[in-house]
Amino acid sequence: MSLGIELILTQLLNALCMGLIFALIAVGLSIIMGLLGIVNMAHGVFYLFGAYFTVAAVSWYPNFGLGVIIAALLCSGIALAVFFLFIRYLMGRRRPLEIMVALIGINIICEELIRNIFGAEPKYLAIPSMLSGQVTFNFLGVTLMYPKYYLSLIIICGSLLILIYYFFHKTDLGIRGLALIQDREIALALGVNIAKLGTLFFAIGGAVAGISGALAGPIFSVYPTMGIELLGFIFVIVIIGGVGSIEGTFLASLLISTIKSVGVLFASNVVVDAFIYVLLCVMLCIRPRGLKGYLGVLE
Amino acid sequence: MSKSTLLRQIILILFFLAIPFFGGAFIIDTITRCLIWGIFAMAYVLLYGYTGIASFGHSVFFGMGAYSAGIIAVTVFGVANPLVHFAVAIVVGAMLGLLIGFFCTFTKGIYTALVSFAFAHVFWLFAMANPMGITRGESGITGVRPPPIYVGGFEVNFFRGVNFYFLIIIILIISYVILKTITNLPIGDVLNGIRENENRLLSLGYNVRQYKLFAFAVSGVFSAISGVLMAYLDNVVVPQFVQWDVGATVLLMTILGGSETLIGPLLGSFAVELSKAYVTPLLGGGNWVFFLGSLYILVIMLLPRGIYGLLKRLFPTPEQNKV
Numbered sequence: 001m002s003l004g005i006e007l008i009l010t011q012l013l014n015a016l017c018m019g020l021i022f023a024l025i026a027v028g029l030s031i032i033m034g035l036l037g038i039v040n041m042a043h044g045v046f047y048l049f050g051a052y053f054t055v056a057a058v059s060w061y062p063n064f065g066l067g068v069i070i071a072a073l074l075c076s077g078i079a080l081a082v083f084f085l086f087i088r089y090l091m092g093r094r095r096p097l098e099i100m101v102a103l104i105g106i107n108i109i110c111e112e113l114i115r116n117i118f119g120a121e122p123k124y125l126a127i128p129s130m131l132s133g134q135v136t137f138n139f140l141g142v143t144l145m146y147p148k149y150y151l152s153l154i155i156i157c158g159s160l161l162i163l164i165y166y167f168f169h170k171t172d173l174g175i176r177g178l179a180l181i182q183d184r185e186i187a188l189a190l191g192v193n194i195a196k197l198g199t200l201f202f203a204i205g206g207a208v209a210g211i212s213g214a215l216a217g218p219i220f221s222v223y224p225t226m227g228i229e230l231l232g233f234i235f236v237i238v239i240i241g242g243v244g245s246i247e248g249t250f251l252a253s254l255l256i257s258t259i260k261s262v263g264v265l266f267a268s269n270v271v272v273d274a275f276i277y278v279l280l281c282v283m284l285c286i287r288p289r290g291l292k293g294y295l296g297v298l299e
Numbered sequence: 300m301s302k303s304t305l306l307r308q309i310i311l312i313l314f315f316l317a318i319p320f321f322g323g324a325f326i327i328d329t330i331t332r333c334l335i336w337g338i339f340a341m342a343y344v345l346l347y348g349y350t351g352i353a354s355f356g357h358s359v360f361f362g363m364g365a366y367s368a369g370i371i372a373v374t375v376f377g378v379a380n381p382l383v384h385f386a387v388a389i390v391v392g393a394m395l396g397l398l399i400g401f402f403c404t405f406t407k408g409i410y411t412a413l414v415s416f417a418f419a420h421v422f423w424l425f426a427m428a429n430p431m432g433i434t435r436g437e438s439g440i441t442g443v444r445p446p447p448i449y450v451g452g453f454e455v456n457f458f459r460g461v462n463f464y465f466l467i468i469i470i471l472i473i474s475y476v477i478l479k480t481i482t483n484l485p486i487g488d489v490l491n492g493i494r495e496n497e498n499r500l501l502s503l504g505y506n507v508r509q510y511k512l513f514a515f516a517v518s519g520v521f522s523a524i525s526g527v528l529m530a531y532l533d534n535v536v537v538p539q540f541v542q543w544d545v546g547a548t549v550l551l552m553t554i555l556g557g558s559e560t561l562i563g564p565l566l567g568s569f570a571v572e573l574s575k576a577y578v579t580p581l582l583g584g585g586n587w588v589f590f591l592g593s594l595y596i597l598v599i600m601l602l603p604r605g606i607y608g609l610l611k612r613l614f615p616t617p618e619q620n621k622v
Contacts, residue, residue: 096409097353098599104547105595112588232420235413270428277421284405
């Protein structure tokens with residue numbers, strides 16, 4: 001395989017695209033983990049439902065954008081349902097790991113539900129016709145063909161992530177949330193309402209994961225175990241980035257996706273995946289709190 | 300150990316020894332499965348219940364025990380001697396326990412679960428990827444079970460049917476005695492202390508990390524043994540042995556049975572496996588998954604101390620009555 005500059009550039013753009021999708025999923029998980037101290041094993045379900053809701057919505061009314069919006073709304077509704085039915089009751093009554101076990105149950109039931117309704121075979125989600133085709137760049141003598149859909153994904157996901165960053169660093173609610181993550185006791189003593197913020201962030205996390213599932217649908221195939229298979233990587237991203245840190249999650253997902261897409265040029269898929277886990281181990285040894293994590297969460 | 304406890308245990312053992320004389324092949328197979336999961340769950344509770352480490356990647360030890368038997372028996376060495384399989388599985392279990400324990404002990408609480416989950420994913424990838432043809436990828440390794448041996452002209456297979464059932468009862472009793480001894484020794488008290496208050500132990504000068512690694516290694520050894528047994532029972536090793544949901548199942552069994560004793564997880568493994576065997580025909584194949592999922596949720600919502608805790612509350616022992 002020749003390693004032309006075009007190939008490397010294409011892979012870097014792919015890395016950016018994939019990294020932004022990973023970041024969209026991981027950010028909700030990371031925030032909830034930092035805020036409530038629970039590991040949301042059902043987070044993959046939002047990603048999964050996002051993709052399948054889009055499949056259903058598009059087959060009902062063929063408009064991809066509308067499908068994504070419907071998926072986002074429904075996913076945040078499901079996130080709220082999970083939060084009010086289970087997590088609110090269990091918080092404080094059970095240990096975090098036990099809450100995680102209950103969430104595994106939710107994950108198992110939702111996966112089987114999807115399998116019963118849509119079947120176990122992968123579903124095909126078409127790229128909307130407006131965004132199909134390629135864009136040709138001509139830059140300093142390097143000609144690069146790149147799919148339009150991937151480019152629009154980079155723009156959409158990137159702007160969503162900027163919105164999330166803005167929300168957490170510039171608005172009052174977001175700053176309160178970050179305060180809770182950084183120093184829970186002081187923030188609680190100052191009267192920050194953890195239950196309200198938890199509800200809000202859970203709904204946001206669900207919606208964002210749903211959107212990423214819907215947008216990733218045309219790239220990766222849509223199948224019942226797509227959520228839980230991705231969740232292993234998402235956990236790695238959350239730990240490397242630092243639990244509860246938004247910038248850390250962004251950085252870690254870009255790092256992981258770059259390693260993944262550039263690595264496959266040199267080694268097999270499994271070796272690259274294994275390398276990512278080695279990276280996790282090294283990170284745990286030298287800096288357990290992660291790239292941008294807060295002291296006291298993990299160390 | 301009091302006399303009545305010993306008597307009760309002997310009656311229990313005799314009951315299990317008597318089952319093959321009354322039950323058919325299906326019952327024996329089901330209970331064999333329960334007992335293998337029981338060994339695995341007992342190994343798990345040493346870590347989860349006694350030491351308070353929430354590992355979520357125990358499928359690694361189980362699956363790699365099975366794979367070490369498969370690799371030795373079929374794909375690489377072709378050695379059919381079960382003693383070699385067990386010896387290698389024990390070494391592999393201990394080494395993996397130390398390795399994974401080394402990384403998991405950098406973290407605390409729920410984050411240990413995340414790190415071990417990531418490890419489960421790595422080893423699942425390893426099993427799926429078929430490096431140098433030793434794991435045979437998705438189709439798995441078949442024909443792991445050792446061949447029958449000839450004793451005085453008779454063909455005897457210790458790894459099949461009723462013989463295997465009796466063998467597993469013996470292994471279970473040995474495992475129980477070893478694990479019980481460990482928990483009764485001073486080292487068991489240290490492990491309990493780590494669960495209750497790690498910082499106090501640190502301030503008393505204990506090297507907490509070494510004790511945690513010890514718990515990981517012991518747990519890994521017995522998990523690997525149960526993995527080998529499961530490989531013999533199914534006569535196949537597939538990547539599903541290493542998949543994360545094995546770890547989730549053993550966690551469910553432990554919580555469902557009660558994570559404060561060694562008997563609790565055994566109860567849990569019987570509850571899960573028996574309901575799998577007898578509820579599936581009632582509900583139909585797919586609906587069993589819904590049942591399992593609701594079991595995860597309901598146990599946590601309604602029965603946090605497990606079946607053992609429930610029994611303790613319903614039938615208090617005389618010592619409890621005195622207090």
